[in-house]
Amino acid sequence: MSYVKPADLIGTVIDAGASKVMYSTQDTMVRSIMGGALLSLAAAFAVTVATTTGIPLLGAVLFPVGFIMLYLLGFDLLTGVFVLTPLAWLDKRPGVTLGGILRNWGLVFLGNFIGAFAVALLMAIVVTYGFSTPPNAVGEAIGHIGEGRTLGYAEHGAAGMLTLFIRGVLCNWMVATGVVLAMISTSVPGKIVAMWMPIMLFFFMGFEHSIVNMFLFPSGLLLGGDFTVMDYLIWNEIPTVLGNLVGGLVFVGIPLYVTYGRPSSPRRRVSSRRARNAAQHPASDSAAQVAVAQADRATAHSPVG
Structure with a gap:
């Protein structure tokens, strides 16, 4: 069956x-640049669809194509490594250190921004005919998004900042769920369907995704949006990154690890005990091989040292 059970998924x-922590700098940068670029193209596509059809839901339904493409190709997003790399540290994997995790996050952030900004520049050229005409309807829509999701929060002061942070939390709850669900099937159609659901949800609900915003807000500035770089950083990007980190870890990574990943997990104890019993009293060579394989799966991710 193509379905991978949660106890095996972890x-x-x-x-x-x-x-991902072990990637070279070159590999991390290339994969994160391409990840940011593909997601940004999907965001541009979704805004174009919503603007030209007047149906925002249709844009949200189609937006996940970018997320699906980049994850099938093995590219990286900051929102994904926020949840994946800390679990390897909690599991005490050899070579995985806090310094290595922070290095990975920094490189992925930089790479995602480069990819997103490149697409922002290219799309700005497209919607203005090389900056020779005012932005078309899609360009104007992108500019207004930047204004509403910076100055709009600032108008509410601390309450606006809290709302922004919570939207970042909720966003990566869904995105990190999509990252994990990408591994819950061994078939491509299964992966696509599993990823599609949470990504569509976050986009339509207007939650804040730090990488999507790396495209939307520079695009807005390039297209004449009425906000500044500092507005973008203080009233969107920085709180969104923090919210994404909290959402991915608190609502996806840690719950999965606590219930399925720890050596003391009931599922792990039962699996290991059954494997040992079967290995000690094999009914046949094939049964013994199955038992050993089960034991390997049950203990392969136990803390080291």
């Missing part, structure tokens, strides 16, 4: 986090 999630 090992794959931890493996993914450990591997």
Whole structure:
């Protein structure tokens, strides 16, 4: 069957986090630049669809194509590594340190921004005919998004900042769920359907995604939006990044690890005990091989040292 049960899924999630910490600088940058670029193209596509059809829901339904493409290609987003890499550290994987995790986050942030800004510049050229005409309807829509989601929060002061942060939390609750669900099936159609649901939800609900915003707000500034770089940083990007971090860890990563990933987890204890019993009293060579495989799966992700 293509469905991967949660008790088995957590090992794959931890493996993914450990591997990302070990990437070279070049690999991390290339994968994060492409991840930011593809997601930004999807955001531009969604805004274009919503603007030209007047149906925002249709834009949200189609937006997940960018997320799906980048994850099927193995590219990285900051919102994804926020949840994957800390689990490898909690599991005490060899070579996974806090310094390595912070290095990964910094490189992915930089790469995502480069990719998103590149698409913002290219799209600004497209919607203004090389900056020779005023922005078209899509360009105007992008500019207004930037204004509403910076100055709009600032008008409410502390309450606006709290709302912005919570929208960042809720966003990465859904996005991190999509990241994990990408591994819950071994078939491409299964992965696509599983990822589609939470990504569509976050986009239509207007939650704040730090990488999407790396495209929307520079685009707004390039297209004449009435806000500043400091408005963008203080009243959107920085609180959104923090909210994304909290949302991914608190609502996805840690709950999965606590119930499925720890060596003391009931599921792990039962699986390990059954495997040992079967290995000690094999009914046949094939049964023994199955038992050993089960034991390996149950213990492969136990803390080291």
